[in-house]
Amino acid sequence: xxxxxxxxxxxxxxxxxxxxxxxxxxxxxxxxxxxxxxxxxxxxxxxxxxxxxxxxxxxxxxxxxxxxxxxxxxxxxxxxxxxxxxxxxxxxxxxxxxxxxxxxxxxxxxxxxxxxxxxxxxxxxxxxxxxxxxxxxxxxxxxxxxxxxxxxxxxxxxxxxxxxxxxxxxxxxxxxxxxxxxxxxxxxxxxxxxxxxxxxxxxxxxxxxxxxxxxxxxxxxxxxxxxxxxxxxxxxxxxxxxxxxxxxxxxxxxxxxxxxxxxxxxxxxxxxxxxxxxxxxxxxxxxxxxxxxxxxxxxxxxxxxxxxxxxxxxxxxxxxxxxxxxxxxxxxxxxxxxxxxxxxxxxxxxxxxxxxxxxxxxxxxxxxxxxxxxxxxxxxxxxxxxxxxxxxxxxxxxxxxxxxxxxxxxxxxxxxxxxxxxxxxxxxxxxxxxxxxxxxxxxxxxxxxxxxxxxxxxxxxxxxxx
Amino acid sequence: xxxxxxxxxxxxxxxxxxxxxxxxxxxxxxxxxxxxxxxxxxxxxxxxxxxxxxxxxxxxxxxxxxxxxxxxxxxxxxxxxxxxxxxxxxx
Numbered sequence: 001x002x003x004x005x006x007x008x009x010x011x012x013x014x015x016x017x018x019x020x021x022x023x024x025x026x027x028x029x030x031x032x033x034x035x036x037x038x039x040x041x042x043x044x045x046x047x048x049x050x051x052x053x054x055x056x057x058x059x060x061x062x063x064x065x066x067x068x069x070x071x072x073x074x075x076x077x078x079x080x081x082x083x084x085x086x087x088x089x090x091x092x093x094x095x096x097x098x099x100x101x102x103x104x105x106x107x108x109x110x111x112x113x114x115x116x117x118x119x120x121x122x123x124x125x126x127x128x129x130x131x132x133x134x135x136x137x138x139x140x141x142x143x144x145x146x147x148x149x150x151x152x153x154x155x156x157x158x159x160x161x162x163x164x165x166x167x168x169x170x171x172x173x174x175x176x177x178x179x180x181x182x183x184x185x186x187x188x189x190x191x192x193x194x195x196x197x198x199x200x201x202x203x204x205x206x207x208x209x210x211x212x213x214x215x216x217x218x219x220x221x222x223x224x225x226x227x228x229x230x231x232x233x234x235x236x237x238x239x240x241x242x243x244x245x246x247x248x249x250x251x252x253x254x255x256x257x258x259x260x261x262x263x264x265x266x267x268x269x270x271x272x273x274x275x276x277x278x279x280x281x282x283x284x285x286x287x288x289x290x291x292x293x294x295x296x297x298x299x300x301x302x303x304x305x306x307x308x309x310x311x312x313x314x315x316x317x318x319x320x321x322x323x324x325x326x327x328x329x330x331x332x333x334x335x336x337x338x339x340x341x342x343x344x345x346x347x348x349x350x351x352x353x354x355x356x357x358x359x360x361x362x363x364x365x366x367x368x369x370x371x372x373x374x375x376x377x378x379x380x381x382x383x384x385x386x387x388x389x390x391x392x393x394x395x396x397x398x399x400x401x402x403x404x405x406x407x408x409x410x411x412x413x414x415x416x417x418x419x420x421x422x423x424x425x426x427x428x429x430x431x432x433x434x435x436x437x438x439x440x441x442x443x444x445x446x447x448x449x450x451x452x453x454x455x456x457x458x459x460x461x462x463x464x465x466x
Numbered sequence: 467x468x469x470x471x472x473x474x475x476x477x478x479x480x481x482x483x484x485x486x487x488x489x490x491x492x493x494x495x496x497x498x499x500x501x502x503x504x505x506x507x508x509x510x511x512x513x514x515x516x517x518x519x520x521x522x523x524x525x526x527x528x529x530x531x532x533x534x535x536x537x538x539x540x541x542x543x544x545x546x547x548x549x550x551x552x553x554x555x556x557x
Contacts, residue, residue: 129471186475226533277473456533
């Protein structure tokens with residue numbers, strides 16, 4: 001039999017007489033996790049301070065008593081339950097002076113951070129990534145900058161312990177390939193994505209969202225290679241829907257498109273670091289953006305679902321409200337719409353359309369996409385008028401359709417514009433399916449926002465696997 | 467000493483030597499590749515006409531969209547039919 005104990009456990013101290021009695025009766029090894037001189041009445045306590053046996057036997061509670069038969073574990077008891085110990089040991093008077101029951105304490109092998117350390121230490125690590133040694137005199141933060149791993153901001157050092165902890169955020173194997181990461185088109189394993197998620201500052205509970213975002217970015221229709229390589233402003237913008245929003249504490253309220261929420265800021269950043277480090281996509285390399293935009297560090301936010309009058313973006317795209325999803329949209333910068341006077345849906349729709357018509361260029365039609373982020377105060381106008389999302393889309397579409405003659409090349413003395421052969425046509429501003437609408441933002445403020453899109457990519461939505 | 471895990475693909479990018487430029491285009495067939503960017507056709511129309519004046523055989527090819535890399539079939543077709551390629555890359 002094997003007993004695992006520690007001095008810093010009242011129950012282990014309590015049952016010392018029973019252990020001594022047991023030692024006299026059967027072949028017993030006692031392993032002490034914190035002090036090999038405990039229990040003092042046992043002659044040959046085995047020093048278990050390295051915790052290897054505890055790790056290998058998956059000990060969670062001390063004391064644990066394990067029965068071994070033919071080299072295999074046949075029974076296990078945790079804590080002190082007198083009748084159970086008597087029954088398993090076949091000693092009917094064991095612990096006669098002890099109480100019937102005393103709960104055990106936590107094993108030192110499951111203290112915070114310890115399982116990851118032990119997994120690495122005893123060679124069971126599933127990690128295959130190359131180890132980059134950091135000399136004791138070396139600054140690891142500077143090393144990461146020098147190696148080109150950073151987007152320009154400091155990174156969390158991806159130690160083995162941190163990466164193992166990140167991997168605890170999913171049940172999937174570290175070796176599983178999520179997708180082929182552009183632009184170098186190399187396999188993106190869950191392990192490599194976890195390393196980048198650590199560097200971005202993610203918590204393990206965010207990791208399923210990061211994995212879904214990477215999976216979405218690898219879909220052909222999203223065309224991540226083009227999103228990166230274009231001279232345009234585009235970046236993969238991550239919109240999260242479903243119960244996971246509140247489970248991981250994402251921001252859907254005040255400053256939703258801005259800074260300040262760890263999940264929002266780090267999930268988007270993790271995706272961009274994956275593209276940079278695994279995919280090899282770097283500014284000035286395959287990333288040929290002429291100007292870029294600040295959201296290229298990472299751009300992720302959640303829809304405000306709980307009080308929305310309209311179905312969410314994910315529901316509109318065919319998912320259930322109880323499913324958690326990520327949608328990727330190839331977006332440029334944020335363009336505010338400020339209408340402080342419209343109180344009716346017709347006026348507000350025309351107002352939104354007026355600004356939407358300027359996306360990309362006021363005379364370019366049918367070539368681009370956009371995302372409209374409706375704030376609660378703007379949505380109230382539609383709710384009070386009883387306009388469904390479908391009705392709003394219909395009215396907005398009409399307001400976004402113009403006579404071709406107004407926007408052909410040369411009109412208004414501007415060379416840019418649509419081909420003259422379209423002068424007699426009615427032209428729609430956005431590609432079919434190219435206008436995404438989400439509800440987000442703080443409770444006060446008659447603002448909405450347009451995130452300009454890039455017509456070379458189709459938005460994609462994937463379910464988040466827990 | 468501590469250790470960090472490498473976040474990169476750990477691959478050395480494939481280095482391919484560009485083929486030597488042809489000394490002359492006589493007896494060569496030249497591919498003119500339009501990537502579907504605005505006015506790429508104008509540029510290639512002009513080149514095709516100039517090459518024609520020089521008696522050089524040129525063939526036109528077009529990518530379905532500039533936003534994506536060329537389909538592998540198109541690349542193979544160009545390689546099998548032509549000796550050199552001129553691409554109207556940017557507007």
